[in-house]
Amino acid sequence: MIAGMNLKQLAKHLNLSQTTVSRALNGYPEVNAETRRRVDEVARKVGYRPNPHAMRLATGRSHAIGHVLPSDRMLLIDPHFSDFIAGAGDVYSANGFDVMLHVGGSEDEQTVYRRYAQSGAVDGVVVMGPRLNDWRINLLTELDLPFIVHGRAGDAEDGYAWLDIDNRGAFRQATKLLTDLGHRRIGLINGNEAFTFATHRRQGYEDSLRAAGIDPVPSMMTSDAMTEENGYRQTKRFLASENRPSALLFSSMLFISGAMRAAYELGLHIGSDISLIAHDDGLPFLNAEGLVPSLTTVRSSIRAAGSRVAELLIEMINNPEAAQPHELWTVDLIVRGSTGPAPRA
Amino acid sequence: MIAGMNLKQLAKHLNLSQTTVSRALNGYPEVNAETRRRVDEVARKVGYRPNPHAMRLATGRSHAIGHVLPSDRMLLIDPHFSDFIAGAGDVYSANGFDVMLHVGGSEDEQTVYRRYAQSGAVDGVVVMGPRLNDWRINLLTELDLPFIVHGRAGDAEDGYAWLDIDNRGAFRQATKLLTDLGHRRIGLINGNEAFTFATHRRQGYEDSLRAAGIDPVPSMMTSDAMTEENGYRQTKRFLASENRPSALLFSSMLFISGAMRAAYELGLHIGSDISLIAHDDGLPFLNAEGLVPSLTTVRSSIRAAGSRVAELLIEMINNPEAAQPHELWTVDLIVRGSTGPAPRA
């Protein structure tokens, strides 16, 4: 294990040219099997590591993936992000990719993308938390920087790569469970509907209401940052209103503890007086099954999505000709103890 | 705005040598004021951006900071991390630094650090979630890679740069508040004590118990992953035990909603039957003030710590001769509604 060993030295050490060593190391065919073996062996023995900057300069490829998080968009700098990146990170490093993270700062988000594209600082980027007709998609397309969207940016689903969960279907299922149980007044405590995932969830909710002959009304829906406090406040508001809902649907587990507190405070029994369903991203510190009563959820691991998004992006980078991937993941409804038949009026 | 403009072209465009242009752009003194002005102007006009890889290769400096997160150490891949990085990220990008994030993957953590050091992939690293006598400190010192620890690794506080909050003092204060209020049976629901922050908190708790003439006993302490579920379980266990504590101290807000649920379930009134204090890292989705009753906390923003850690590290990188920074932040005790006098036995 020699510290600052570089190609030149390694080549001299082997009595070979840099060219041959480089080729041997990078798996090019025009090198004798025995030579390659020797090179590999010695390289390993001396702990040779190509200098990444030199490699990048020479190849123009950075072996890095960009994640850009605006700091004003607080909703992303949140636990969902770390779980997503935990999933993606595994795949990145398994494939020799680094993550370039850019958070907030003075430089405007658009400039960051332009810089990435022009300088080749990253080989691709992941777009998280897309909004309706997100401008990033146009920009990145124009810049010709490979990217994949976690989620979708609206109705036009072609023209860019994405992986999304079926939020609409999930909330359709969840709502249907409730209507099937006889609930007629069902409140939706949604995330910020500037994000498409939230509007999709509302649509699913409305779909099933209509299918059950119920008119969706705005007074039964809220759209807000996903925090414990909002969960508490909105739940309390709903449950304290006259003609209160008998069931509530939440866009995030982050709402739930607040919601449960509100129910406790009002002396309502969860699962009978009031039914609760939440979307569960599988955040490790918030376990739906461990709640009392255990929580009925529509569940899809955001971490798994992170891994898969990473895989797809790397494939796109390695094979730019291939078709843009589009993956829509179905979401499982897991019925647990927090849902029950609608109480008789 | 010309796309692929490089130094050579820019120099030709200006009728100057690359040398002069480079120097002008980088603020070296040996260039005429008027020339510099011209260079700056034209560079801006054509949108010239130096190729970072070339820059890195030439200077050996990467302008990047490494954050390495082992995926097995789940406690770090959690909301605390994203808030920390949100704070740090602002500072990084304001100073032209990128974040290299490495999460899990097959490559072992030590190898990643070695690679970073040898290849100059990063100019420095941030060590998060230190344990007692954390091996990373020795390794990084040996590798001569600038680093700063968020937290401390044990008793020897010299020999490495760190920024920590006064966890011991914080829990001393919190515990003292409780003993002053007459509480004698105080439970500690701590994070995993493999991490130094948690042991420091226990020490603070024990300090104040002793000061009040109370013997700390293991049966009044737990040490566990900071999840909602553990908060619920441990609280319930404590409160259901005979001779139950009249006050509980929590190492994280993540425990709290679970704890409050447990109290509600047992019909205990928070703030009178049972007093609660938690450490509050200022996670945006979990607001102590918004709870009902509002929660007494010891509070220190992890996001602010992130910014400051970033600043310090950048200073260290820019000025390697300077003394290693050590910052110990005091923590504020904020008394709110969840604490009250001990109930008469």
Add this chain to the structure above:
DNA sequence: TAATTCATTCAAAGCGCTTTGGGAAAAATC
């Protein structure tokens, strides 16, 4: 006026890698 110094600028040599364009020996073809 001659000898120094200063202020600017430049050409050229790296940084450590990949890749192009040969080239010599060995193997295959005629």
Add this chain to the structure above:
DNA sequence: GATTTTTCCCAAAGCGCTTTGAATGAATTA
């Protein structure tokens, strides 16, 4: 046996920047 291919390897150019070592003319000093 002569010619063509193949196999394997190399020298050198290039990626886009920084930095060293000189060179020029102007300004200063003696």
